[in-house]
Amino acid sequence: xxxxxxxxxxxxxxxxxxxxxxxxxxxxxxxxxxxxxxxxxxxxxxxxxxxxxxxxxxxxxxxxxxxxxxxxxxxxxxxxxxxxxxxxxxxxxxxxxxxxxxxxxxxxxxxxxxxxxxxxxxxxxxxxxxxxxxxxxxxxxxxxxxxxxxxxxxxxxxxxxxxxxxxxxxxxxxxxxxxxxxxxxxxxxxxxxxxxxxxxxxxxxxxxxxxxxxxxxxxxxxxxxxxxxxxxxxxxxxxxxxxxxxxxxxxxxxxxxxxxxxxxxxxxxxxxxxxxxxxxxxxxxxxxxxxxxxxxxxxxxxxxxxxxxxxxxxxxxxxxxxxxxxxxxxxxxxxxxxxxxxxxxxxxxxx
Amino acid sequence: xxxxxxxxxxxxxxxxxxxxxxxxxxxxxxxxxxxxxxxxxxxxxxxxxxxxxxxxxxxxxxxxxxxxxxxxxxxxxxxxxxxxxxxxxxxxxxxxxxxxxxxxxxxxxxxxxxxxxxxxxxxxxxxxxxxxxxxxxxxxxxxxxxxxxxxxxxxxxxxxxxxxxxxxxxxxxxxxxxxxxxxxxxxxxxxxxxxxxxxxxxxxxxxxxxxxxxxxxxxxxxxxxxxxxxxxxxxxxxxxxxxxxxxxxx
Amino acid sequence: xxxxxxxxxxxxxxxxxxxxxxxxxxxxxxxxxxxxxxxxxxxxxxxxxxxxxxxxxxxxxxxxxxxxxxxxxx
Numbered sequence: 017x018x019x020x021x022x023x024x025x026x027x028x029x030x031x032x033x034x035x036x037x038x039x040x041x042x043x044x045x046x047x048x049x050x051x052x053x054x055x056x057x058x059x060x061x062x063x064x065x066x067x068x069x070x071x072x073x074x075x076x077x078x079x080x081x082x083x084x085x086x087x088x089x090x091x092x093x094x095x096x097x098x099x100x101x102x103x104x105x106x107x108x109x110x111x112x113x114x115x116x117x118x119x120x121x122x123x124x125x126x127x128x129x130x131x132x133x134x135x136x137x138x139x140x141x142x143x144x145x146x147x148x149x150x151x152x153x154x155x156x157x158x159x160x161x162x163x164x165x166x167x168x169x170x171x172x173x174x175x176x177x178x179x180x181x182x183x184x185x186x187x188x189x190x191x192x193x194x195x196x197x198x199x200x201x202x203x204x205x206x207x208x209x210x211x212x213x214x215x216x217x218x219x220x221x222x223x224x225x226x227x228x229x230x231x232x233x234x235x236x237x238x239x240x241x242x243x244x245x246x247x248x249x250x251x252x253x254x255x256x257x258x259x260x261x262x263x264x265x266x267x268x269x270x271x272x273x274x275x276x277x278x279x280x281x282x283x284x285x286x287x288x289x290x291x292x293x294x295x296x297x298x299x300x301x302x303x304x305x306x307x308x309x310x311x312x313x314x315x316x317x318x319x320x321x322x323x324x325x326x327x328x329x330x331x332x333x334x335x336x337x338x339x340x341x342x343x344x345x346x347x348x349x350x351x352x353x354x355x356x357x358x359x360x361x362x363x364x365x366x367x
Numbered sequence: 368x369x370x371x372x373x374x375x376x377x378x379x380x381x382x383x384x385x386x387x388x389x390x391x392x393x394x395x396x397x398x399x400x401x402x403x404x405x406x407x408x409x410x411x412x413x414x415x416x417x418x419x420x421x422x423x424x425x426x427x428x429x430x431x432x433x434x435x436x437x438x439x440x441x442x443x444x445x446x447x448x449x450x451x452x453x454x455x456x457x458x459x460x461x462x463x464x465x466x467x468x469x470x471x472x473x474x475x476x477x478x479x480x481x482x483x484x485x486x487x488x489x490x491x492x493x494x495x496x497x498x499x500x501x502x503x504x505x506x507x508x509x510x511x512x513x514x515x516x517x518x519x520x521x522x523x524x525x526x527x528x529x530x531x532x533x534x535x536x537x538x539x540x541x542x543x544x545x546x547x548x549x550x551x552x553x554x555x556x557x558x559x560x561x562x563x564x565x566x567x568x569x570x571x572x573x574x575x576x577x578x579x580x581x582x583x584x585x586x587x588x589x590x591x592x593x594x595x596x597x598x599x600x601x602x603x604x605x606x607x608x609x610x611x612x613x614x615x616x617x
Numbered sequence: 618x619x620x621x622x623x624x625x626x627x628x629x630x631x632x633x634x635x636x637x638x639x640x641x642x643x644x645x646x647x648x649x650x651x652x653x654x655x656x657x658x659x660x661x662x663x664x665x666x667x668x669x670x671x672x673x674x675x676x677x678x679x680x681x682x683x684x685x686x687x688x689x690x691x
Contacts, residue, residue, distance in 0.1 A: 040446075040450055042446060070442065070475075071471055072471060075442040075471065078443050079446035079449070081433075081446060082435075082445060085413075086413075086450040104436050105439070215432065218409065218410050218429070219410040220410070223431050223432065225426065225431070225433065227433060227434050228434075368687070368690065369686070371683050371685055372671065372684045373675075374680075383629050386679075388633035388678075389631070389634070389635055392678065393677070393679050393680070548639065549639055549676060553675070582633075588634065589635055590635065
């Protein structure tokens with residue numbers, strides 16, 4: 017019923033966040049996601065929200081921390097080097113059990129890198145780019161529509177589990193334009209009442225404290241175990257993936273995000289050549305669909321994992337199958353995007 | 368009939384402070400708490416503690432509070448205030464937190480005229496971590512990381528935070544005080560109260576820099592420390608009003 | 618006629634000596650005893666000469682001191 021709008025990925029994700037009830041955005045420009053920040057600068061005043069361009073990504077993540085302390089939906093967006101700067105804040109947000117949404121529009125690295133699409137921040141996102149025993153929920157959309165749909169889930173999960181959620185996009189997704197259907201505006205009344213713990217002023221109650229700090233290791237371990245219990249629940253309830261043509265597959269391609277989408281084309285090309293290949297596309301990178309991937313790989317002769325990196329998710333694929341199936345890897349990095357033909361050529365080497 | 372003429376303010380938690388004997392944090396905490404009591408804002412105040420000796424400050428005040436990553440309190444406070452503009456938000460920071468790692472955050476919060484209040488405690492040393500050199504350490508002062516005495520050629524000069532910040536347009540009120548005597552304690556209290564009142568009136572950013580002793584890391588008794596502060600720190604960091612765009616606040 | 622005196626919480630006191638140093642009437646001094654932290658707490662050895670100025674309260678970093686005023690019923 018909603019109309020389809022032709023929109024750039026960065027702007028689509030920003031609009032989706034507004035529709036998901038986010039009225040607080042703090043961010044800093046960085047290519048290839050600056051349109052996200054700029055869109056929020058125009059859009060937030062229109063919905064009586066708050067936009068503030070911070071002096072750095074370091075400041076942005078701390079403004080997110082502060083606003084998250086008040087229990088309101090808040091987010092920031094950035095790209096790889098900026099997300100590196102935010103790591104300290106991410107650790108504090110995770111340790112203090114605060115809800116917050118992050119978007120990383122990944123670009124070539126390491127270091128200053130370049131501004132083209134990449135997937136070389138997988139380790140940072142899923143294994144922890146910051147200190148301590150913590151996780152982010154990591155969502156990997158493969159299309160602009162999917163990134164819009166996942167945005168509402170991101171805020172819901174952040175609120176429900178009181179943890180940071182990351183949408184791991186890439187420069188391709190951020191910059192390209194596609195027709196998108198936006199969801200209705202989320203009604204926030206009655207959703208996730210954080211008044212028991214949020215910092216809003218101690219009216220008629222004892223003062224609330226939000227902290228990731230406890231100098232007593234007995235207490236700090238307890239805090240950690242509390243958070244681990246939450247992660248257990250997330251692992252049980254929030255795993256997502258897509259399986260394409262896997263029922264009779266002899267070979268399996270594994271890829272996520274933009275790469276997952278390109279692999280969809282490779283499946284078609286390969287099937288046309290008579291190769292029984294399917295695609296397993298993780299959508300949650302954390303929690304990673306280990307059990308689901310292992311099950312889908314039963315009977316498969318070889319798995320080819322393809323990433324826009326030198327090989328990061330492939331380690332989780334190997335972990336998932338526990339040696340039961342050979343796992344091969346193909347990747348391009350530094351902002352290079354593999355074409356369906358070159359992936360097909362690689363696949364044929366293993367057939 | 369017996370009445371208490373001076374007693375612990377309500378906005379201070381009942382638990383004991385973990386600060387060293389004679390540390391001025393205790394005095395300054397009390398002045399902030401008295402201010403919160405007198406302005407009747409306890410139920411709408413949010414505070415941001417720093418990393419440093421006063422990392423526990425959010426436990427010592429009976430207001431909603433959090434502790435920020437090192438140096439980031441002004442950014443955290445900005446996030447809180449932008450989310451809930453009608454609450455009173457203050458940061459409490461030491462010289463490492465505010466003048467070393469946090470220089471960007473304090474300058475930009477002041478420059479934006481963020482409607483928050485900052486209490487800056489300057490004792491010219493890093494207390495919590497065991498007495499290292501701070502940006503505000505005086506020349507010639509021996510610390511664990513300037514064991515031969517701070518030299519300008521290699522360690523640079525003491526940083527004058529109030530003098531730097533006064534140039535930011537968003538700052539409405541900025542004063543440097545001390546709490547080295549009962550008379551100074553009264554003046555410091557008035558400055559702190561004015562700084563909070565600036566926020567209540569929605570006028571902009573306000574900060575009070577409070578010169579403080581660190582008996583433990585200066586290697587002096589609490590009373591000797593006050594003497595040293597009076598004779599040395601006040602020369603480097605003169606007390607006074609740096610910015611006052613409000614005049615008399617009644 | 619009113620008289621003034623202070624009460625010092627011996628367990629909160631850390632024996633820093635600031636109150637003793639700033640008392641204008643010199644009615645405060647260190648106690649001989651130790652508190653549980655090992656400090657000699659301050660005590661008011663001469664309450665009769667206390668003028669209730671509050672200087673001790675103002676300089677105490679630990680809010681260990683409460684200042685009282687007693688007024689006789691008329």
